[in-house]
Amino acid sequence: MKAIQSKSGKTTARSSRSWRYRIIPYLYVLPLVIISGAFIYYCMGFTIAMSFTDWDGISMDASFIGLKNYTKLLTPGSIFFQALLNNLIFLVVTVVVQAALGLLLAVILKERMPGSNLFKAFFFMPVTMAAVIIAAVFRGVLDPNLGGFNQVLADIGLGGLAHSWFGDPKTALLTICVVNIFQWTGFSMIIYYAGLMSIPQEVYEAAKIDGAGFWKTLFYVTLPMLRGTTNVLIVLGIVGSLKTFDIVMQTTGGGPGRATEFLNTYLYKVGIQQYEGGLSSAIGVLVLIIAILMSLGQMWLSNREK
Amino acid sequence: MRGIKKVITTVTAALVSVGMLAACGSGNAGGADEGLGTADKPVSIDFWAWQPVEDQWKPIIAEWEKENPNIKINLWRNADQAEYEKKLRTAIASGEGPDVFALNSGSMVTQYGKFADDMAKLSDQYMKGWKDNVSSTAIDQMTDKDGKLVGMPTLLTGQEYLLYNETFLKELGITEMPKTYDELVKICKQLKAKGLVPIAYGAKDIWHLVDLFVYLSNEFGEGDIYKAEDGKMKFTDETFVKTMKAWKQMADDQIFEDGAVGVPTYPDTNDNYFAERKTPFLASGSWHSSMVVIPEGMPGLTGKIANDTLGMIEFPQVGPIHSGPTTGVDYALTVNKDSKRKEASMKFIEFMTTGKGQTLWTNMLQGSPVYTKAKVELRKDITETQRESVEMVNKTQSESKLTRKLKYADLENEIGVQMQNVYTGQSSVEDALASIEKVNESVDRG
Numbered sequence: 001m002k003a004i005q006s007k008s009g010k011t012t013a014r015s016s017r018s019w020r021y022r023i024i025p026y027l028y029v030l031p032l033v034i035i036s037g038a039f040i041y042y043c044m045g046f047t048i049a050m051s052f053t054d055w056d057g058i059s060m061d062a063s064f065i066g067l068k069n070y071t072k073l074l075t076p077g078s079i080f081f082q083a084l085l086n087n088l089i090f091l092v093v094t095v096v097v098q099a100a101l102g103l104l105l106a107v108i109l110k111e112r113m114p115g116s117n118l119f120k121a122f123f124f125m126p127v128t129m130a131a132v133i134i135a136a137v138f139r140g141v142l143d144p145n146l147g148g149f150n151q152v153l154a155d156i157g158l159g160g161l162a163h164s165w166f167g168d169p170k171t172a173l174l175t176i177c178v179v180n181i182f183q184w185t186g187f188s189m190i191i192y193y194a195g196l197m198s199i200p201q202e203v204y205e206a207a208k209i210d211g212a213g214f215w216k217t218l219f220y221v222t223l224p225m226l227r228g229t230t231n232v233l234i235v236l237g238i239v240g241s242l243k244t245f246d247i248v249m250q251t252t253g254g255g256p257g258r259a260t261e262f263l264n265t266y267l268y269k270v271g272i273q274q275y276e277g278g279l280s281s282a283i284g285v286l287v288l289i290i291a292i293l294m295s296l297g298q299m300w301l302s303n304r305e306k
Numbered sequence: 307m308r309g310i311k312k313v314i315t316t317v318t319a320a321l322v323s324v325g326m327l328a329a330c331g332s333g334n335a336g337g338a339d340e341g342l343g344t345a346d347k348p349v350s351i352d353f354w355a356w357q358p359v360e361d362q363w364k365p366i367i368a369e370w371e372k373e374n375p376n377i378k379i380n381l382w383r384n385a386d387q388a389e390y391e392k393k394l395r396t397a398i399a400s401g402e403g404p405d406v407f408a409l410n411s412g413s414m415v416t417q418y419g420k421f422a423d424d425m426a427k428l429s430d431q432y433m434k435g436w437k438d439n440v441s442s443t444a445i446d447q448m449t450d451k452d453g454k455l456v457g458m459p460t461l462l463t464g465q466e467y468l469l470y471n472e473t474f475l476k477e478l479g480i481t482e483m484p485k486t487y488d489e490l491v492k493i494c495k496q497l498k499a500k501g502l503v504p505i506a507y508g509a510k511d512i513w514h515l516v517d518l519f520v521y522l523s524n525e526f527g528e529g530d531i532y533k534a535e536d537g538k539m540k541f542t543d544e545t546f547v548k549t550m551k552a553w554k555q556m557a558d559d560q561i562f563e564d565g566a567v568g569v570p571t572y573p574d575t576n577d578n579y580f581a582e583r584k585t586p587f588l589a590s591g592s593w594h595s596s597m598v599v600i601p602e603g604m605p606g607l608t609g610k611i612a613n614d615t616l617g618m619i620e621f622p623q624v625g626p627i628h629s630g631p632t633t634g635v636d637y638a639l640t641v642n643k644d645s646k647r648k649e650a651s652m653k654f655i656e657f658m659t660t661g662k663g664q665t666l667w668t669n670m671l672q673g674s675p676v677y678t679k680a681k682v683e684l685r686k687d688i689t690e691t692q693r694e695s696v697e698m699v700n701k702t703q704s705e706s707k708l709t710r711k712l713k714y715a716d717l718e719n720e721i722g723v724q725m726q727n728v729y730t731g732q733s734s735v736e737d738a739l740a741s742i743e744k745v746n747e748s749v750d751r752g
Contacts (some may be wrong), residue, residue: 011691043321054750056417058395058398058417058418058421059399059420059421060397061401061420139574140578143563143565143569143574143578144564144568144569145503145563145564145565145579145584146578146579146582146584161465164564164565164567164568165565165568166565166568167510167564167565167566167567167568167569167730168565168568168730169730169732172568252509252510252568253510253512253570255510255567255568255723255726255732256510256726256727256729256730257723257724257726257733258570258723258726258734259732269719270389272388272392273388273715273719274413274715274716274719275413275416275417275715276716293600
């Protein structure tokens with residue numbers, strides 16, 4: 001650097017330093033760009049490309065077949081629509097019930113009653129458990145011949161309700177909803193609990209002075225102030241619903257018949273078990289589009305309310 | 307100092323990036339076949355499969371290493387076949403597959419054939435006399451539509467059998483095994499009246515439903531189902547109407563556990579129902595003969611049946627034809643076409659097909675032999691029921707000409723789904739068969 005004395009020399013050194021300053025942040029980000037590029041955007045692009053082919057999911061042999069896969073999926077009465085309907089029912093039931101129960105638990109636990117931390121841990125515990133374990137537990141408890149649940153029903157005089165919960169197409173989907181609610185209500189509870197703690201105490205005191213009771217406070221103070229939290233839970237619920245796979249495969253496998261076929265279980269069966277990689281890719285693309293549309297719709301509704 | 311730091315951070319960031327790019331580009335180099343190896347330079351072959359399990363593999367690999375000290379085998383196994391296949395297809399698609407991998411007959415032959423070497427050519431070269439020694443039915447099942455032998459068969463398994471608990475049945479006062487469907491229904495009613503599960507059957511599993519459908523359909527029209535899958539018959543034809551009606555009759559007669567379509571074979575019917583003595587009957591395949599006679603060195607029965615004597619019979623005849631059980635190649639071995647260790651791989655395949663590996667494995671009763679000269683050796687300390695059961699299984703498997711698996715996975719899936727719909731009353735027999743035929747007509751037969 002000593003040699004750089006002239007005006008032009010100073011400029012060269014500054015220029016070299018500024019080049020290094022400019023390049024360093026990019027180099028740090030580069031690994032992440034490569035990873036996300038390879039594992040997310042490349043895969044997404046590959047899936048979109050394959051969705052227009054008859055790819056078998058194993059080899060690299062794939063012929064362009066235009067929109068044939070999409071036509072098959074979007075034909076009225078197709079398995080895709082049945083799976084989509086199951087997903088939507090699951091979405092509505094689980095999001096609403098999980099949010100309601102989660103809020104209820106959060107409101108109760110916000111009151112500093114003895115053992116509230118223990119209850120929080122108790123309700124949150126299923127969230128930390130693997131879906132495969134939860135599914136195995138429910139499969140055992142709800143087994144139509146050996147399970148404890150039917151036995152309890154019989155013992156309390158409700159033996160007429162004893163049932164093959166996963167084996168009856170009329171109850172299988174709702175039973176899966178119950179399993180999911182059991183697992184994820186604790187998550188809603190914790191998110192709502194955090195939201196409740198951020199509401200200033202002065203607001204509640206003002207409501208109290210104005211004569212608001214428990215229910216008025218809940219509906220006119222708590223719920224409006226938790227709108228952002230609810231929106232987050234709905235978006236997470238939409239994404240979670242569209243991702244639902246393990247709990248279904250471990251309990252019903254999509255059956256009986258197609259009573260609990262979900263988009264992801266259908267995608268898996270078509271792609272992995274039936275070697276129709278092209279069709280499976282098309283399902284994946286449609287799931288992505290549905291997820292984007294639902295999330296955008298939810299955000300639009302939320303913004304309109306504001 | 308600040309300048310040095312900047313240089314170090316710049317270089318570090320660049321190295322991380324370059325390293326990652328380099329990692330993405332690694333791959334295997336090619337080369338000539340490595341032969342059979344020498345004491346100084348042994349050959350290692352990678353072998354992927356879903357079985358043998360650890361207890362079965364130990365004596366097999368010990369014998370192999372004794373016979374072939376210069377060929378090392380690296381086994382990677384996942385007992386869950388679906389998981390095994392997931393890893394296999396990813397590896398094969400990226401050109402990184404193992405030297406030898408396991409397949410079974412049915413759709414795997416169609417899908418993995420392009421990655422397999424021509425096994426007939428390799429066998430001609432390295433396994434002299436194989437055509438005379440290996441079951442021709444098994445060879446046919448592993449041959450694809452273009453006539454290429456995709457895998458060398460190693461074990462046969464078939465359906466449909468009834469595993470029964472002789473000790474438990476005697477305690478219940480049942481000493482005669484059912485020979486007809488009517489006798490079976492009568493015994494099931496007796497069991498239900500005693501508060502027991504009549505027959506444990508995992509009707510949640512599509513594979514198990516299809517096994518039963520193929521078995522039953524052959525009793526109403528032997529061989530018709532294979533014509534139908536080739537598009538030469540329709541699934542709405544009489545044979546299949548009678549088959550599906552027989553299945554519906556089974557549901558109406560309640561011969562299986564309540565909610566059977568929600569109960570899987572493993573672990574539920576096998577471990578929770580049969581092994582816990584909730585039922586004396588398990589509808590299953592020939593592989594359960596390894597529960598009837600516990601092979602030497604294998605762990606014994608567990609649960610409440612630990613001290614019981616078990617036996618097996620063919621599932622009582624339902625239709626007018628006694629077609630007998632189906633058989634299928636449950637386990638075949640193939641050489642990856644990109645392998646550089648084909649000679650060593652074929653040595654191992656010969657060992658498992660017509661060599662000592664075949665003897666050891668079939669003596670473990672995991673399946674029936676494909677080697678036509680094989681004789682399964684049973685332990686001496688077994689009862690007549692056990693001996694007769696295993697001999698019956700091996701005899702029916704070696705004599706059967708009826709293929710267990712269908713060629714097209716989407717057709718199999720639809721059959722299973724529609725059987726569940728018929729069982730639960732969601733579909734009529736006619737609607738269910740129409741749906742199956744619709745899928746059958748859309749099958750791409752190349």
